[in-house]
Amino acid sequence: xxxxxxxxxxxxxxxxxxxxxxxxxxxxxxxxxxxxxxxxxxxxxxxxxxxxxxxxxxxxxxxxxxxxxxxxxxxxxxxxxxxxxxxxxxxxxxxxxxxxxxxxxxxxxxxxxxxxxxxxxxxxxxxxxxxxxxxxxxxxxxxxxxxxxxxxxxxxxxxxxxxxxxxxxxxxxxxxxxxxxxxxxxxxxxxxxxxxxxxxxxxxxxxxxxxxxxxxxxxxxxxxxxxxxxxxxxxxxxxxxxxxxxxxxxxxxxxxxxxxxxxxxxxxxxxxxxxxxxxxxxxxxxxxxxxxxxxxxxxxxxx
Amino acid sequence: xxxxxxxxxxxxxxxxxxxxxxxxxxxxxxxxxxxxxxxxxxxxxxxxxxxxxxxxxxxxxxxxxxxxxxxxxxxxxxxxxxxxxxxxxxxxxxxxxxxxxxxxxxxxxxxxxxxxxxxxxxxxxxxxxxxxxxxxxxxxxxxxxxxxxxxxxxxxxxxxxxxxxxxxxxxxxxxxxxxxxxxxxxxxxxxxxxxxxxxxxxxxxxxxxxxxxxxxxxxxxxxxxxxxxxxxxxxxxxxxxxxxxxxxxxxxxxxxxxxxxxxxxxxxxxxxxxxxxxxxxxxxxxxxxxxxxxxxxxxxxxx
Numbered sequence: 001x002x003x004x005x006x007x008x009x010x011x012x013x014x015x016x017x018x019x020x021x022x023x024x025x026x027x028x029x030x031x032x033x034x035x036x037x038x039x040x041x042x043x044x045x046x047x048x049x050x051x052x053x054x055x056x057x058x059x060x061x062x063x064x065x066x067x068x069x070x071x072x073x074x075x076x077x078x079x080x081x082x083x084x085x086x087x088x089x090x091x092x093x094x095x096x097x098x099x100x101x102x103x104x105x106x107x108x109x110x111x112x113x114x115x116x117x118x119x120x121x122x123x124x125x126x127x128x129x130x131x132x133x134x135x136x137x138x139x140x141x142x143x144x145x146x147x148x149x150x151x152x153x154x155x156x157x158x159x160x161x162x163x164x165x166x167x168x169x170x171x172x173x174x175x176x177x178x179x180x181x182x183x184x185x186x187x188x189x190x191x192x193x194x195x196x197x198x199x200x201x202x203x204x205x206x207x208x209x210x211x212x213x214x215x216x217x218x219x220x221x222x223x224x225x226x227x228x229x230x231x232x233x234x235x236x237x238x239x240x241x242x243x244x245x246x247x248x249x250x251x252x253x254x255x256x257x258x259x260x261x262x263x264x265x266x267x268x269x270x271x272x273x274x275x276x277x278x279x280x281x282x283x284x285x286x287x288x289x290x291x292x293x294x295x296x297x298x299x300x301x302x303x
Numbered sequence: 304x305x306x307x308x309x310x311x312x313x314x315x316x317x318x319x320x321x322x323x324x325x326x327x328x329x330x331x332x333x334x335x336x337x338x339x340x341x342x343x344x345x346x347x348x349x350x351x352x353x354x355x356x357x358x359x360x361x362x363x364x365x366x367x368x369x370x371x372x373x374x375x376x377x378x379x380x381x382x383x384x385x386x387x388x389x390x391x392x393x394x395x396x397x398x399x400x401x402x403x404x405x406x407x408x409x410x411x412x413x414x415x416x417x418x419x420x421x422x423x424x425x426x427x428x429x430x431x432x433x434x435x436x437x438x439x440x441x442x443x444x445x446x447x448x449x450x451x452x453x454x455x456x457x458x459x460x461x462x463x464x465x466x467x468x469x470x471x472x473x474x475x476x477x478x479x480x481x482x483x484x485x486x487x488x489x490x491x492x493x494x495x496x497x498x499x500x501x502x503x504x505x506x507x508x509x510x511x512x513x514x515x516x517x518x519x520x521x522x523x524x525x526x527x528x529x530x531x532x533x534x535x536x537x538x539x540x541x542x543x544x545x546x547x548x549x550x551x552x553x554x555x556x557x558x559x560x561x562x563x564x565x566x567x568x569x570x571x572x573x574x575x576x577x578x579x580x581x582x583x584x585x586x587x588x589x590x591x592x593x594x595x596x597x598x599x600x601x602x603x604x605x606x
Contacts, residue, residue: 177525222480
């Protein structure tokens with residue numbers, strides 16, 4: 001029995017040392033582990049039952065990189081070019097979505113899925129010369145796993161299209177397709193050659209960005225999250241709704257301040273602009289993570 | 304060790320006898336257990352990994368009763384009356400949805416949720432004189448639990464609104480709010496008295512019925528189910544898409560043929576019409592359950 005207890009104590013202490021290993025000790029890591037301890041400790045007045053431990057994560061700039069342009073936009077640009085249509089201004093999100101919608105309209109969802117998988121397999125990021133799916137953040141992947149190990153259910157809530165994330169989110173993040181919430185292009189049921197298929201329409205049915213994110217969460221999850229993670233003004237309303245719930249809540253922003261290991265941008269950026277949400281984080285005491293000082297590594301491929 | 308093995312064998316044999324206890328032995332029950340065995344037996348060529356064991360269930364008429372009128376319509380009718388607007392023809396689904404949308408427009412989602420919970424708590428079914436949430440089918444609840452015990456993830460895919468099902472689906476069916484797919488009224492993010500809220504708009508953003516069901520499944524789950532359960536023509540496309548997938552698939556219709564214990568209706572009914580889907584079930588060998596002969600009991604409150 002003594003040996004058993006010794007073993008259990010050893011396992012417990014090494015598990016503690018291994019919590020979030022790519023995070024430096026500091027205010028951000030302490031805030032995360034303190035929050036998780038508070039909501040998972042039975043008998044604590046801040047205890048939250050597992051079914052309500054809902055955590056939502058933005059994707060672009062929060063779980064993987066988004067510079068020099070959202071990766072989905074780079075993919076979209078190629079689809080628009082291939083269709084022969086004029087190329088829109090890539091910083092005009094509405095124009096890009098419009099052009100992209102038309103370029104892939106009429107495809108079945110299976111055909112579109114194949115295009116995305118092929119593109120992800122062959123394409124390389126201009127700076128890192130690696131597949132885009134290598135550009136997920138190691139500390140955030142540890143955070144996702146840590147939350148799940150503590151009974152949380154983790155969801156992606158992204159401005160990107162569901163189709164672009166679902167093929168790889170399970171392998172990269174441990175998040176299955178049914179926990180990926182995103183923008184939705186119109187899709188229609190049809191019968192083709194006697195078989196039932198779903199075909200893409202030209203326009204978007206739902207844009208899951210900014211004020212759309214709490215709507216997407218309401219529609220899909222139907223519960224208010226207790227923790228939300230983002231990096232830009234597009235995540236502001238999701239963080240506001242999460243933080244406004246009763247009981248202990250957690251809101252966190254990733255600040256891109258590491259030009260060497262990744263990119264540095266915030267208030268002035270076209271992509272992933274962090275301005276209003278940053279001010280609100282300061283005013284409300286939300287956690288702002290410095291990629292430079294809070295993270296031991298950004299990507300898993302770093303030495 | 305011998306005692307341990309004896310105990311395990313005893314537990315296994317009594318578990319087998321207790322599988323789906325409210326189902327009579329027969330073709331329907333055998334088809335269900337045969338399907339589950341095939342997709343869960345490791346090494347079998349029909350094996351499906353747990354992550355892909357997605358089962359979708361219609362709600363009205365499949366998991367709970369829907370006569371003399373969808374229970375949500377009875378609730379809606381009261382909301383329309385309370386708003387002072389003219390009462391629409393309750394068999395005209397479009398008119399009902401339009402009138403209902405307007406009657407609850409401008410409410411926050413929290414206010415609407417309170418209205419539904421209050422109504423469900425106080426209202427009684429005209430025939431059974433019981434709360435509507437008592438009118439869930441005992442054999443189907445056993446089926447849901449049996450599938451989950453075999454690694455399935457169970458979803459509701461209903462023409463009803465998500466708001467009307469989520470407050471009680473977890474307790475009644477073991478299905479959490481994030482696995483309830485349904486019709487969606489428009490919802491808008493707003494700031495009221497300095498607090499972020501979601502407010503209901505007057506129209507529907509999505510109708511999850513008929514050809515809408517495979518679209519709802521695609522949007523929400525992003526995977527093709529391997530098993531689908533319905534009872535009416537509104538479930539036809541959901542069953543078609545499920546059955547058209549590769550590998551072993553399962554499609555089942557509940558036939559309401561028990562006027563004594565519940566209701567008897569099919570091809571001529573305004574509510575839950577079963578006509579085209581029945582013909583297709585016969586043509587394709589889908590399972591058609593007779594409530595009268597396949598179910599030992601319909602409701603759990605029966606003796």
